[in-house]
Amino acid sequence: MDSILVILGGSGSKIRNLEDREKYLGESLESGFVELKEGEEALNAVIKSVIVMEDAPCFNAGTGSVPNLEGVVEMDASIMRSDGLFGAVAAMKDVKNPVKVARDVAEETESLLLAGEGATRFARLMGHKEYSPLTGKMRKLYSKKEESSYYKGLGKMRRLYSLETVGAVALDRFGGMASAISTGGIMFHLPGRVGDTPIIGGGIYASELGAIAVTGHGEAIMRHVVAKTAHDFLIERDAEYTAEKVIKEIDADFGIIIIDRDGKVGIAYNTKYMSWGIKTMTYKKVQAA
Numbered sequence: 001m002d003s004i005l006v007i008l009g010g011s012g013s014k015i016r017n018l019e020d021r022e023k024y025l026g027e028s029l030e031s032g033f034v035e036l037k038e039g040e041e042a043l044n045a046v047i048k049s050v051i052v053m054e055d056a057p058c059f060n061a062g063t064g065s066v067p068n069l070e071g072v073v074e075m076d077a078s079i080m081r082s083d084g085l086f087g088a089v090a091a092m093k094d095v096k097n098p099v100k101v102a103r104d105v106a107e108e109t110e111s112l113l114l115a116g117e118g119a120t121r122f123a124r125l126m127g128h129k130e131y132s133p134l135t136g137k138m139r140k141l142y143s144k145k146e147e148s149s150y151y152k153g154l155g156k157m158r159r160l161y162s163l164e165t166v167g168a169v170a171l172d173r174f175g176g177m178a179s180a181i182s183t184g185g186i187m188f189h190l191p192g193r194v195g196d197t198p199i200i201g202g203g204i205y206a207s208e209l210g211a212i213a214v215t216g217h218g219e220a221i222m223r224h225v226v227a228k229t230a231h232d233f234l235i236e237r238d239a240e241y242t243a244e245k246v247i248k249e250i251d252a253d254f255g256i257i258i259i260d261r262d263g264k265v266g267i268a269y270n271t272k273y274m275s276w277g278i279k280t281m282t283y284k285k286v287q288a289a
């Protein structure tokens with residue numbers, strides 16, 4: 001079976017550095033695909049891809065995550081494999097790579113989702129060192145919020161910096177599939193707010209039918225259980241049809257990437273922009289937005 005990797009850089013605005021986004025999307029594809037080429041499982045590939053985007057400040061995940069209403073970064077992440085393995089963290093602070101902690105939750109605990117202080121404490125237990133993901137740029141933006149009126153300034157900045165989840169889906173040579181996603185959530189969100197990213201069936205899903213990752217407006221994505229809804233179309237249809245179908249039928253601002261069991265790919269969005277990339281043994285494409 002031919003290996004395939006598809007990545008997602010978010011569906012927010014073009015306000016972040018486009019050149020950087022293009023560069024790191026390319027690096028994310030290379031880093032993840034090396035795993036597939038070396039015969040590693042799809043889960044290793046999607047995690048490697050997401051780590052590159054978490055470490056790049058031009059994406060809203062890990063380093064570069066948006067601050068909440070109190071100027072603090074709270075991050076959500078999850079992983080899911082086609083055999084049902086799932087792990088997630090929500091509203092977690094002071095960790096460099098939330099996606100790695102999500103994997104630890106899946107592999108080292110009997111839980112599916114750890115949140116808040118408990119997630120951070122678990123991360124330390126697993127050896128993830130204390131790290132501040134708040135960049136100078138985000139600190140500066142937060143100080144501007146203090147100057148604006150709540151409704152005017154806040155609303156505008158929210159629109160500019162939201163709808164951004166990074167993610168990846170992959171099919172390995174053995175037919176295994178996996179998905180991983182990570183985000184800092186919505187700009188200036190209420191402390192403790194959790195979006196769709198760590199919610200199984202919301203922003204992520206994977207089974208023997210396919211692997212799915214979603215970016216966009218978390219509350220609407222959760223309300224419509226977007227990833228599971230898309231998954232259920234895969235029982236009868238391929239990834240391409242499914243991606244177009246859910247984008248057309250679900251009333252939410254979002255973008256989606258899907259790989260199905262036959263190696264078909266679906267990429268669709270109804271937001272103005274979406275950053276994505278795809279790589280196979282013979283093909284590579286990056287779309288920075």
Ligand code: GLY
Nearest residue numbers: 185195216217218
């Ligand atoms: N989709 C990311 C969020 O709303 O948190």
